[in-house]
Amino acid sequence: MRSNANVWTPASSRSATPSIWKSLRDGSEILAAQVVDARGLRPDPTLAEQTAFGLVLPTAAADPALGSASCWFMDWRRDNGTAPGDPPSFLYAVPLSDDAVLVEETCLVGRPGLPVDELRRRLDTRLANRGVDPAANLRVERVRFPVQAERSRSEGFAFGARAGLTHPATGYSVAASLEAVDDVVRALVSGRDPAKALWPWNAGLVHSLREVGLSALLQLDPAHAARFFDAFFALPVERQRAYLSRRTDASGTMRTMWELFRTSDPAIRRTLVRAGVRRVSLGRDPGSAG
Incomplete structure (x- = not known):
């Protein structure tokens, strides 16, 4: 969380x-x-992190930034003032209501992530290039949080983001944490080890596979970022959901990763192979914070 x-x-x-x-x-x-440590995580230079800077614009003011789209999940166009070799960031733009739209320049993952001030500069450039002139008193969103759990162990039982439940490719952890609550509570009430309830073998395997994916993102050549995500979102929706949402679906996660490897171009395949080798050499444990 x-x-x-x-x-x-x-x-x-x-x-x-x-x-x-x-x-x-x-x-x-x-x-x-029993103490359950669900304090979340503080920024740490040793951990991969997601960073972003966003503005909440009136819908009419945001229209030029969205163009003909109702929203943007990942807009990788380089009208944010970056060159092909610069660390990439994308525009995330979603309606918050009928009257307001969040436009956010996002660094999906980095170690460290792009500074928030740099993301603000990129967002200002992008909006200016699309004919958007933001007012001075807009609501602001600043984002910086780790997408990995720290290696040190908590005193007590770690849960939520502190236990490694953050998905390293999305930054989401709330749904996975809520889904795991009942199993953990039943273990605590019955006197069983809550860590075993939180980390059955299939969840541990999925965690390790996601660490391979995180390693790939961190090693990805900036020029290949948009192509990588094009390949991922070209997969069937069921394959996407298996990787992004199902914490205990080991077979589904493996099928998604194989399909992405099979359909990617050679340069991206080489990055995926290096990421797998790096994960094996590091031997990072699932749930290492608890």
């Missing part, structure tokens, strides 16, 4: 019993049988 709010500040246990003492930021203390 994107929230980075601290729920508790780690402190050592105060007794040998299964109950755990925790100190809160205001100095108060609580006693709990």
Whole structure:
């Protein structure tokens, strides 16, 4: 999840019993049988991250930026002032209501991600090139969050983004976290290991496969970014959903990755192979934060 709010500040246990003492930021203390650490993640230079800068425009003002489209999921056109060798970013533009549209310049993933000030400059250039003159008092959205969980282990049981439930290709974690809640709660209530409930073997395998995908994105030549996503979104919708949405669908994820490899051009195939080799050499564990 994107929230980075601290729920508790780690402190050592105060007794040998299964109950755990925790100190809160205001100095108060609580006693709990189990602590669930769902604090999210703070930016970290060792972790891949997503960054973005956005403006909320009146619908009429945003029309020139959208052209004939009702929205843009990934607009990779280079009217944002970048050259072919520059780290790429895309325009994400979606209606928020009948009267407002979010236009956002997004760096899908980087280690580190593109600075938000650079994304703001690119968005300003893109909008100017499309005849959009934003007002000075618009709502602003600034985005920067890791798409990987940190390697260090939390004190207590990590959950949500802190446990590695963020999809590295989308930055989404809320739906996967909500889907896992019942299994984790049942494990906690019955005294079973909640980590095993959160990370069955198929979820662990999918996590490892997604790390291969993340490695590919990080190694992708900037000139090939749009072609890579063209190939992905040319796959059948069922294949796309298997990779983007199904945390325990190992066979579906593997089929999607094979189909993408098979249909991509040779330059992108080489990147995918290098990403697989790199993932094997690193041996990163699923759910490494908990």
